[in-house]
Amino acid sequence: MSRPFLVGTSPAVLREWAKSHDLPAFRGTQIADWVYKKGIVEPERMNNLPLPVRELIGNEFLAPGTAVTETAGSGDGTEKLLLTLQDGETIEMVLIPAEERLTFCLSTQVGCPVQCRFCASGRDGLIRNLAAGEILEEFLLGCSRAGRRPDNLVFMGIGEGLLNFRELAAALEVLSSPEGFGMSPRRITVSTSGYVPGMLKFAELEREFTLAISLHAPDDETRSRLIPDKLRYPVAEIMAAADLYLRKAGRMVTLEYTLLEGFNDTPPHARALGALAVRHRCKVNLIPYNSTGGEFRRPSRQAIREFEETVAAAGAHVTVRVERGAKSVAACGQLRTRAKHPDS
Numbered sequence: 001m002s003r004p005f006l007v008g009t010s011p012a013v014l015r016e017w018a019k020s021h022d023l024p025a026f027r028g029t030q031i032a033d034w035v036y037k038k039g040i041v042e043p044e045r046m047n048n049l050p051l052p053v054r055e056l057i058g059n060e061f062l063a064p065g066t067a068v069t070e071t072a073g074s075g076d077g078t079e080k081l082l083l084t085l086q087d088g089e090t091i092e093m094v095l096i097p098a099e100e101r102l103t104f105c106l107s108t109q110v111g112c113p114v115q116c117r118f119c120a121s122g123r124d125g126l127i128r129n130l131a132a133g134e135i136l137e138e139f140l141l142g143c144s145r146a147g148r149r150p151d152n153l154v155f156m157g158i159g160e161g162l163l164n165f166r167e168l169a170a171a172l173e174v175l176s177s178p179e180g181f182g183m184s185p186r187r188i189t190v191s192t193s194g195y196v197p198g199m200l201k202f203a204e205l206e207r208e209f210t211l212a213i214s215l216h217a218p219d220d221e222t223r224s225r226l227i228p229d230k231l232r233y234p235v236a237e238i239m240a241a242a243d244l245y246l247r248k249a250g251r252m253v254t255l256e257y258t259l260l261e262g263f264n265d266t267p268p269h270a271r272a273l274g275a276l277a278v279r280h281r282c283k284v285n286l287i288p289y290n291s292t293g294g295e296f297r298r299p300s301r302q303a304i305r306e307f308e309e310t311v312a313a314a315g316a317h318v319t320v321r322v323e324r325g326a327k328s329v330a331a332c333g334q335l336r337t338r339a340k341h342p343d344s
Contacts (some may be wrong), residue, residue: 005133006031006061007041007140008170011179017060027053029179036180039140062086066137068145083141085110085134089127091158093138095146098322103152104142108135108168109159114193114231116216118260118289118296121158130159132170139175153183156191156212160231162198172209185209191256196233199241203248211245212254212285213238217264218272226264239280246281253280258287259304261297270307274314284311284318 009017015028030048034040041064043049043057065086072080077097084090094105109129115122143149153175155161161168168190174180175188189210192199202211217223220235242253255277259265277284286308289298299307304320311318 003060003062005064005131005137006043006057007035007064007136008131008133008174009061010170010174010177011036021056023053031057032179036174036182039143041140062133064133064137064140066134066141068141079145081141081145083138085130091130091138093142093157095142095150101151102146102148103154104139104150105154105157106135106138106142107157107159108155108161108164112159113163114160114195114227116193116214116227118226118258118294126159129164129167132167132174135167135171136174139181149181149183152187152189154189154191154212156189160193160195160198161190162192162195162202163231165198165201169205172207176207176209186251189254193227193231194233194235194238195231196237196241199238199245203241203245206248208249208251210251210254211242211249212256213242213282214256214258215273216256216258216260218269218276222264222269235276239276242280242282252283254283254285256285256287258289259299259307260289261299261303263296265299265303265307267306267310270310271314274311274316274318277311277316277318278314282316284316286311286318286320288320288323290323 011029011032014031015025018028019025027049031046034046040046043054046054046057066083068081069084069090070082079095081093081095082090083093089110091107091110093107096103096105107130110127111124112119112122113126115125139153155168172188175183176185185208189212190202191212191214193214199211202209215223215235215238216226218235223232223235245251245253255273257264257273273284276282286304288304289296291298308318308320
């Protein structure tokens with residue numbers, strides 16, 4: 001049986017582990033405090049534990065093995081990190097400062113199975129899921145890099161998190177538990193491409209996490225030209241799942257909409273998006289496209305402004321994402337793609 005990750009093992013499980021080795025349960029609490037309160041993951045540094053206990057931890061749990069192997073920064077302070085996992089696979093995370101706030105953008109999979117046509121993350125398809133411990137190692141590396149914990153956390157990096165539901169849910173539990181990292185669920189956003197089975201399971205958690213849907217088109221015909229058939233659900237089913245999430249979690253869902261020139265940025269698209277958002281009580285976040293060198297282009301500033309105004313005129317709450325880190329291969333998956341395919 002493979003060893004579990006130390007990071008990602010809940011305090012309750014650590015207490016049971018301690019008891020299974022004829023140790024008092026409070027030893028498990030002490031280990032959890034080192035990992036989740038102090039950010040110390042090396043057993044040899046847990047100096048209030050007896051040496052035999054520290055050695056036992058080292059023998060029975062996987063030590064963190066994720067490392068920062070490349071960085072790309074921009075003038076606004078945004079920093080993208082290329083992370084190499086224990087098996088040599090790579091993922092990305094992003095540190096995004098804004099005024100007094102800090103946001104981490106984390107990945108949930110190595111590669112992405114959805115393979116949206118405009119996104120670099122799915123270029124090589126899905127390699128594997130991340131374990132909860134690997135997701136949390138991203139978080140700890142970000143904390144170490146920034147010298148502090150984030151104010152907000154978004155799962156909008158590489159991968160479709162709801163297709164890795166078990167590991168994502170385990171990571172979310174540790175992130176939001178008072179005995180874990182203690183983040184408010186309201187400050188954690190999970191993004192999905194509209195994977196309906198995962199959305200339904202996420203709603204059943206009945207936690208106040210924010211759900212963001214990467215919709216990108218208000219109708220099935222336009223959306224079919226962006227997202228391959230295998231993981232694309234009808235807009236009506238996606239919005240029904242969004243309605244359920246609002247009822248179960250008590251949180252408004254955000255519709256993420258990447259604007260692609262001449263493709264989904266027309267006035268009819270804007271009116272349909274606005275009507276959809278109002279009907280289902282959703283917010284709208286417009287994302288000007290970051291080019292990955294493919295067929296799509298970013299609309300002009302004027303076109304973006306007019307699209308925003310049309311959505312707002314329908315009565316929807318709409319924002320335009322502030323561009324961060326465009327000069328540091330800001331679009332999701334670009335740094336990883338550049339590392340894997342340096343000649344492309």
